[in-house]
Amino acid sequence: MKTVIIGVIGADVHAVGNKILDYCLTNAGFKVINIGVLSQQEDFINAAIETNADAILVSSLYGHGELDCRGFKDKCVEAGLGDVLLYVGGNIVIGKQKWKEVKKRFLEMGFDRVYPPGTSPDDAISALKKDLK
Amino acid sequence: MKTVIIGVIGADVHAVGNKILDYCLTNAGFKVINIGVLSQQEDFINAAIETNADAILVSSLYGHGELDCRGFKDKCVEAGLGDVLLYVGGNIVIGKQKWKEVKKRFLEMGFDRVYPPGTSPDDAISALKKDLK
Amino acid sequence: MELKNKRISEEEFLKMREEVLSSWTTGKDIDIDEAIEYLKKLPDHKNFAKKLYKAKDLDRVLIQPRAGVALVDQHIKLLKYLEKIGRADFLPTTVDSYTRQNRYEEAEIGIRESIRTGKSMLNGFPVVNHGVNSCRRVAESINVPLQARHGTPDARLLTEIIHAAGWTSNEGGGISYNIPYAKNVPLETTIKNWQYCDRLVGYYEERGISLNREPFGPLTGTLVPPCISNTVAIIETLLAAEQGVKNITVGYGQLGNIVQDVAAIRALREQAEYYLNAYGYEDVYVSTVFHQWMGGFPKDETEAFGLISMGATTAALAGATKMITKTTHESIGIPTMQANAKGLKASKEVVMLLRGQKYATGIKIRKEIEQIKTEVDQILDKVLEVGHGDLAVGTVEAFKAGIIDIPFAPSQFNAGKILTARDKSGAVRILEFGNIPFTQEVKDFHYNMLKKRAEKENREVDFNMTIDDVYSISDKKNIIDLENEWWKNENN
Amino acid sequence: MELKNKRISEEEFLKMREEVLSSWTTGKDIDIDEAIEYLKKLPDHKNFAKKLYKAKDLDRVLIQPRAGVALVDQHIKLLKYLEKIGRADFLPTTVDSYTRQNRYEEAEIGIRESIRTGKSMLNGFPVVNHGVNSCRRVAESINVPLQARHGTPDARLLTEIIHAAGWTSNEGGGISYNIPYAKNVPLETTIKNWQYCDRLVGYYEERGISLNREPFGPLTGTLVPPCISNTVAIIETLLAAEQGVKNITVGYGQLGNIVQDVAAIRALREQAEYYLNAYGYEDVYVSTVFHQWMGGFPKDETEAFGLISMGATTAALAGATKMITKTTHESIGIPTMQANAKGLKASKEVVMLLRGQKYATGIKIRKEIEQIKTEVDQILDKVLEVGHGDLAVGTVEAFKAGIIDIPFAPSQFNAGKILTARDKSGAVRILEFGNIPFTQEVKDFHYNMLKKRAEKENREVDFNMTIDDVYSISDKKNIIDLENEWWKNENN
């Protein structure tokens, strides 16, 4: 059973998608460690270390994603989590922006996969299954 | 008192604007000869000759205005009405088109003034008052 | 032949047919026996009558746009787009205005000019010029039922062509496709023409083919009170039933007051069914169609979306079977296919949201229903009286006498004496009755409703109200001015 | 200090103030006596409380958007645009999320980054960092009343700043700005914080300045049943009144069933007034705010227009005093000012069309109102019981025990046991009650309503319904699939 950390980063309190992701990932056979909303980069990293996680799924809905995610990959690498999968999804930037450019920015920040608004949990699940094979 | 011919050209039956124009122009002190809907170029011309009219206001709402108005000015000139003011208004072409171009086409067809959709009767009145001074 | 509300005998009908089919070259392509075989093979989901019947158990309103361009391939492209992107439940073919006036030569010029300029120079699809085979190609290219929508006083040939082509519904009627759509055509003529169209449907029905017929409800689309449009719809329903039509959709155009609109649709269905039964037509299936606001539209496209969606909400609450959608281009010109699909999408969203919801039938709705029914009864009684018992004759006489009178209609055979305006809550009431045969009680009701508005706005009940209300949906300048005054007034 | 629903004494209040004002550098700019003089000079039409009061005689719903960007000049530009092009009746300032969490240093970074990148890097306007003078500049640049909208558990400094700056309304409350907006903040703390905010309003009121307060009605915006959101709104109303607030707008977020939505707004106003009277607060003016759908929005912008306009229709029919509008960008991100204005325009069109119209109060509406009121009474009775008569204490205890329970809330101080789903006609009902103290009769009512849907859809009443309904407005795939099945089924 693969272990995934989920949580909502920064000062973000959007809880609905997080609860739904928890339910769906668990149903799909993952061991889900849900650190919930208002989680800092350190919270994700600590949870990943503690549980020897295979993937970290960062949610950011409220628009500050770009500020909140800065340097996250570096911190992961520092903490020895360089090989842990790193996904991000939600409404990760402020406003309606060209998705191609947004995606590029987040890929450059070191995320392995970047998801646009309204991504279905099924997409996350199939990607995880593929990447964690 | 100035005499104006109003009517709706071609196979067009839109009667509401025509009735309102009749009412408003009459109220504004014009002698209105209303030949109604489904009027042909000849109907306008005959009415203008009979009443020695000062202006002809052609309405076209239904979209065939461009086909229906072809050669109208020439016919007016032939009938000795070359000096009678010629306005056209309504929804004079099919669909949403660039107004500047539509206006240009109708001016080239010999109309003195060309009005876009939803023109208020007041605009017609003040233009008539100016042009007929 | 004398006008009478009586089924045309088959012999007579077949005789008339010959004449009709020879009125333009494409008429000769029709072979009715072959057409019957063709129609028999249509699957149920492409049959208008059957889909409407089944829809009675669906918990939402079905949607249909207006659409039509000059050339066949472009028209097919348009319809496919509206089916796929707009998710229309039914599709239309709106017919151009030359064809409506039987001016097929001019339609031919329009077709040629459209080919030449590369854009549609006609405001619709010239059915007659294109003929049966092209029309079949249109219907075969889509997966929902197809209907002709026009406004043709003499649609006999058009009707022959579309039904033979597998278009399973036809809009129109002897009154509703005359008075708002013509100036000089006598009602006798159009009623007879439409008896023919209905008789053709009856002919098919007798041979096992279900077809739908839809009287055009909104008439001039401009402040037509429910009693008038419902009366016309019911008369056309009865005339159609006499010719053997079995599946009828009665229509109504949104006026803007939700209670009145809901009541009008319900009164319409109930009364159509009531009269059908009373006249002995017991196997006619009645459905309803709600037209989103048919008068002048706001110019601003966002405001138009508001109006469209509010109309869709009303249709859903009324429980109409289907709804004809408008577009944000309405005030400007024939919509692009994108704009057309957007009108559908916004409307579909609303009816999906409102699945299973209807306006609760409380006392207010019931009262408004009763009001409309009483008015319709009073008019219909008089129609029959002046027709000495014959509905067709009565209709002609009623228009002559102004017993039925449609606001803003172009026809010289319409009295044009009635004036209407909105009351305080936007319901359309009558301020000048002409010769509409209402009791004093009914007249007082209308007057009092308008009086209350006049008091509120500190003005007279007069023609200026009508004028203001012609613009009150398309342009809210007046209303906004009134409101600004209100805010400034220190006393309220 | 012990938690109690009791007016903070002036002495105590002034002592707390010092601490509050020193919590960030901009606090020291506030001079309350000067602020009182400043507020006295505000014209009535820029005073939220007064405009709301006057609106009770207007025959339409007033409209207000959400809006806020990082920098002052951009924010002013945005508000002016929404006033002029969107014709908003009220304007907001939505505050960024760092400020909401009192993370002013991070807000400072956001401001700097916004200057550097030339675009707003904050999801709102950082009121505290900008301070009183900049906030005054904002309010002075527009001609309608201005309100702060946030979601701040500790909004004491923010509240000081906005009122001193002439912003005459503040959204929030000790419950509604905690449970949906925080994870670890105890309710005791936020109730006390908001007693302070309310006490400040009371302080101004005592000095002749009318200010408006608005509990945040929709909570998590996701399938919150009316009994829960109305209960919270009423508790916050009573807590505010105790501190001297005189003008309160109770709020509710659209759920989608028009009867339930109309009933909820009416029950809310009536019950807020009832409880205010019962508790002896007799001079509090209550108005209502209807929020267009607060949960996940459809991605398609045209569908969003349908939803927005349908919400506006509901608000009008409910007779809400004002309405908070959404935009077609909702599902994607903070809207551009153009998109924001379009949400306003579509909504305004609808409320203008529906001037003077309300949903008729028939038996169905009355029953739904009674249902909601009964449920609220049952919860409130229990709240008081566990609080031994004190509402503030009772609220804390009630959340602890799950007597009040908000679906999908992030707070650890919320039980999170309740589950809700839609019934056959889209009304939100409860399927898992947790510890909500309902009688068996009430529970049966909810169960039966859900049962009917389950039967229709041939499924169980369970958590899968809840999941489906989280998406049922934003994404209709499931519903469309069900419908396609239905059409195919030969048996209906």
Ligand code: B12
């Ligand atoms: C009501 C209406 C109808 C009614 C008409 C009833 C009647 N007999 O009068 C019905 C339902 C029957 C109808 C039928 C059709 N209609 Co129609 N109709 C309208 C609608 C909704 C309102 C028209 C109206 O009454 N406006 C109110 C009056 C007061 O305004 P007005 O007509 O614009 O006139 C004012 C001004 O324009 C101005 N004005 C007018 N003429 C002139 C002339 C001069 C010189 C000046 C200065 C000013 C001026 O002053 C008037 C008074 O204020 C318009 C769209 C809209 N505007 O929202 C479509 C519209 C005009 N119709 C249209 C069409 C295509 C049709 C049909 C072909 C069917 C169809 N495809 O839907 C048939 C045509 C029938 C025919 N043979 O003519 C199109 C025309 C398309 C185009 N130009 O590209 C429109 C624009 C709708 C659309 N967007 O598709 N219609």
Ligand code: B12
């Ligand atoms: C409900 C809601 C709220 C509720 C939240 C209640 C709660 N505590 O949960 C309330 C009203 C409290 C709220 C508050 C705010 N909100 Co809000 N909110 C929404 C809304 C309408 C729906 C969110 C939701 O629940 N969706 C349903 C769930 C199931 O979907 P989801 O969250 O998108 O998650 C799914 C997918 O995205 C995906 N997913 C999520 N994360 C990840 C991660 C990975 C790796 C993968 C693969 C997939 C994935 O799977 C999830 C399950 O299907 C959205 C707009 C929308 N979507 O329509 C705005 C929205 C998210 N909110 C927004 C904002 C700005 C705010 C506020 C700042 C206030 C404001 N300005 O309006 C505050 C912020 C408070 C804070 N500090 O965080 C913005 C964000 C803007 C941006 N990014 O540009 C949005 C987009 C609205 C908008 N267009 O302005 N909000």
